[in-house]
Amino acid sequence: MQKLTNGTSVVMVEGKTVREVIDNLDKQFPGIKDRLCENDRIRPNFAVAVNSEIITVGLRKQVEPDSEVHFLPAVSGG
Amino acid sequence: MSDNSENGKYKVIGTRPIRHDGAEKVIGKAIYGADVRMSGMLYGQVIRSPHAHARIKSIDTSKAEALEGVRAVVTSKDLPKTNEDDMIDLGEGMTRLKYIRDNILASDKVLYRGHAVAGVAAINQQTAEEALSLIEVEYEVLPAVVNVIDAMKDDAPLLHDTLTTDEMGEQTDKKSNIAAHLQHKLGDPEKGFKEADIVIEHEFHTATVHQGYIEPHNGTAIWNPDGQLTIWTSTQGAFVVQKQVAAVLDHPISKVKVVPTEIGGGFGGKIPIYLEPVAALLSRKTGHPVKLLMTRAGVFEGTGPTPGSYVRLKLGADKSGKLVAGDCYLAFEAGGYPGSPMFCGCMCIFACYEVPNAIVNGYDVVVNKPKSAPYRAPGSTQVAFAIETMLDEIAEKLGMDSFDIRLLNAAKEGTRRVDDLVYPRIGCVETMEAGKASDHYNTPLEGPYRGRGVATGYWFNIGFKSCVTASVNEDGTVNLMEGSTDIGGSRTSIAMQFAEVLALPVEDVNPRVGDTGEIGYNDVTGGSRTTYATGYAAYNAAQDVKAQMIEIAARHWELSADDVEFTDEVFKSKKDSSKKLNFKELAKIGSADDSPVIGKGSVNLGFHIGGSFATNIVDVEVDPETGKVTILRFTAIQDAGKAIHPSYVEGQMQGGSVQGIGWALNEEYFYNADGKMENSTFLDYRIPTALDLPMIETIIVEVPNPTHPFGVRGVGEANIAPPPAAITNAIYNAIGVRFRELPMRPDRIIAALAAKRESEPLEAVAGS
Numbered sequence: 001m002q003k004l005t006n007g008t009s010v011v012m013v014e015g016k017t018v019r020e021v022i023d024n025l026d027k028q029f030p031g032i033k034d035r036l037c038e039n040d041r042i043r044p045n046f047a048v049a050v051n052s053e054i055i056t057v058g059l060r061k062q063v064e065p066d067s068e069v070h071f072l073p074a075v076s077g078g
Numbered sequence: 079m080s081d082n083s084e085n086g087k088y089k090v091i092g093t094r095p096i097r098h099d100g101a102e103k104v105i106g107k108a109i110y111g112a113d114v115r116m117s118g119m120l121y122g123q124v125i126r127s128p129h130a131h132a133r134i135k136s137i138d139t140s141k142a143e144a145l146e147g148v149r150a151v152v153t154s155k156d157l158p159k160t161n162e163d164d165m166i167d168l169g170e171g172m173t174r175l176k177y178i179r180d181n182i183l184a185s186d187k188v189l190y191r192g193h194a195v196a197g198v199a200a201i202n203q204q205t206a207e208e209a210l211s212l213i214e215v216e217y218e219v220l221p222a223v224v225n226v227i228d229a230m231k232d233d234a235p236l237l238h239d240t241l242t243t244d245e246m247g248e249q250t251d252k253k254s255n256i257a258a259h260l261q262h263k264l265g266d267p268e269k270g271f272k273e274a275d276i277v278i279e280h281e282f283h284t285a286t287v288h289q290g291y292i293e294p295h296n297g298t299a300i301w302n303p304d305g306q307l308t309i310w311t312s313t314q315g316a317f318v319v320q321k322q323v324a325a326v327l328d329h330p331i332s333k334v335k336v337v338p339t340e341i342g343g344g345f346g347g348k349i350p351i352y353l354e355p356v357a358a359l360l361s362r363k364t365g366h367p368v369k370l371l372m373t374r375a376g377v378f379e380g381t382g383p384t385p386g387s388y389v390r391l392k393l394g395a396d397k398s399g400k401l402v403a404g405d406c407y408l409a410f411e412a413g414g415y416p417g418s419p420m421f422c423g424c425m426c427i428f429a430c431y432e433v434p435n436a437i438v439n440g441y442d443v444v445v446n447k448p449k450s451a452p453y454r455a456p457g458s459t460q461v462a463f464a465i466e467t468m469l470d471e472i473a474e475k476l477g478m479d480s481f482d483i484r485l486l487n488a489a490k491e492g493t494r495r496v497d498d499l500v501y502p503r504i505g506c507v508e509t510m511e512a513g514k515a516s517d518h519y520n521t522p523l524e525g526p527y528r529g530r531g532v533a534t535g536y537w538f539n540i541g542f543k544s545c546v547t548a549s550v551n552e553d554g555t556v557n558l559m560e561g562s563t564d565i566g567g568s569r570t571s572i573a574m575q576f577a578e579v580l581a582l583p584v585e586d587v588n589p590r591v592g593d594t595g596e597i598g599y600n601d602v603t604g605g606s607r608t609t610y611a612t613g614y615a616a617y618n619a620a621q622d623v624k625a626q627m628i629e630i631a632a633r634h635w636e637l638s639a640d641d642v643e644f645t646d647e648v649f650k651s652k653k654d655s656s657k658k659l660n661f662k663e664l665a666k667i668g669s670a671d672d673s674p675v676i677g678k679g680s681v682n683l684g685f686h687i688g689g690s691f692a693t694n695i696v697d698v699e700v701d702p703e704t705g706k707v708t709i710l711r712f713t714a715i716q717d718a719g720k721a722i723h724p725s726y727v728e729g730q731m732q733g734g735s736v737q738g739i740g741w742a743l744n745e746e747y748f749y750n751a752d753g754k755m756e757n758s759t760f761l762d763y764r765i766p767t768a769l770d771l772p773m774i775e776t777i778i779v780e781v782p783n784p785t786h787p788f789g790v791r792g793v794g795e796a797n798i799a800p801p802p803a804a805i806t807n808a809i810y811n812a813i814g815v816r817f818r819e820l821p822m823r824p825d826r827i828i829a830a831l832a833a834k835r836e837s838e839p840l841e842a843v844a845g846s
Binding site: 001003009035036043044045046049051052053054055056057068070071072073074075 | 247263500543682687
């Protein structure tokens, strides 16, 4: 997805929830919200990690100052 | 009968009670899918493609339908019409609905030998099988591609007319067999390699391998006239079956009930559905219950194995042995439809180590083989084979001990991985230290053609959704309803966690696995999540019961609930120590005077990627004349966080180790040039048995998981990751040949020894 962020791998952005983070990310890099979200939720083929914990509450997950938010492929197991 | 816990902290946890389902399983009374019988039931069977790749020109079922005793035949025409772009979320990301439906019953093309084409229901199994021979399918045979490298070439036959490459949600324009590409990058790998003192690079190949569960797939369905569909099936996830069946049949999920029978092995392979929709369609057509049992050949050829793979790995290290750079290219065979565990392989390749500069490029590639399914730590074994053997190679160049190089580089709390996630508290170092200190590792190995190898592997373990309900009986026993298929004794492990909270004997907690109408949603028994997540739900349910019992005691003593506590295994008044009742006494009082006590626990757990680490030590002896490799001694070490029932943890460790040994030495889908599997029975697909192996020794390490009340880490999967690499390292130390292709079959061993005798380079055999 670095094509959408002009090659930048780490981006600083404001937000108190994952939703706000994505909204503000989209202001910097238009189109990224559409890549990540659909029907007001994270697309099912993505997993979101906040401070390296894969979260299950989607956009409403609260984030703290200095939180790291990662977008990864969805994972499962066997 | 419970043993007293040796750790002193817990009453129940850490003991080894007899499992609740043990007696009925050993005397053959447990109900498995094949045991389901009902009045008027018909028997079904499925016809499968003999070709690896072909267009279906026509299907004539008239002669089959005319056979006496046949009641119905179904094809893809009986499935709802599918638009090319319809997508469905089955809990693991969006998938094309057409792929799911076509894999159940092929519509326009067959994409692998064994691909289901039609289903038949008849009055008995023999008639159903005879009917299959009367179904006439006209195929236009197409060129097949059964190898990931060939499938990625520009001139490879395309399996799908519309498939392009997905790159984290963005599609390329080019039609391809490459369904997805993922890249992770950390630091500056180019700089890292420039600064390295040692750089090595190799290619690795692994074969398609099946999970090898002893119980074949099965499904019995009854479709009532009111639209209520009930399915009995052996599955790792009744709710996932419910969701998939509802989607495939375009039927309201509220009208689909799934009853999970006991399961004779799954390992990930019983998460997808195969027979259930076919049974449902046949039942709808006939008005009768219909049961389908898959043949063993059908299991091999028609269900999902784990992918064959190609891995190219480059590692750079400094002269102390510290890894400074890594570059991995990996391509996994998805089978006929996209969805290999390539993403997991990308996550796992460097997971055991600190590699400050690393890049991984992963490719999910369709080939004319059965659609791959998860197999115990999917993707992790394939990549561990590469990195763990190359680490040993670096260690040898530097004159380092195999454990020392691993400990020098081991991932720890705070290590940032190539996918940029940071580890919480993990047990990687502890498993390696336990290995280095073990009796096995410190016992000399002597004798010709004998060698010892070590390796470490990882799985991240998932969390997700589980729920349980607990109802207290008047005699103080508890009925615990759960929704997690019991694999490996999990219903007892879950009951133990419930019992611990209330200081109950686990024999007084009666766990039962309910169907989708009896319990709330539970995600699959898989991903090493069940003891962790469903156990957590049981813990919460027990807390709920405790709170209700405190209320009952308070009412009984006419106190406020704040004046009652549960401590020292009794409910007691804080103000009057003579007022105390144990659980049984209070349950009896409550049953007379109070509302029924029903506790619930419901969780939706995120998960840290700390997971579980596993380390192996293996001693082998190679017979230079036959090429046979004998496992002399095998030690499996794994971090369980907290072993709820140590016997079940050991069982998981041993089971995963045995599967890894088979993967290393014998197991593979043997294809001919036409894409036909030639060894689709257990006679020719050789899995290890108890006669082949010594006792697998186990060492449980406990580094508590900070996110679980008892510190539990799932243990079902990480144990399959290291064995092939450990055995490869052992064989190298035995005969001086380093393999880079699995399996290390006897003929390959013989050829490698012959080449070595002729002074060919020491590097092995295939894929160097």
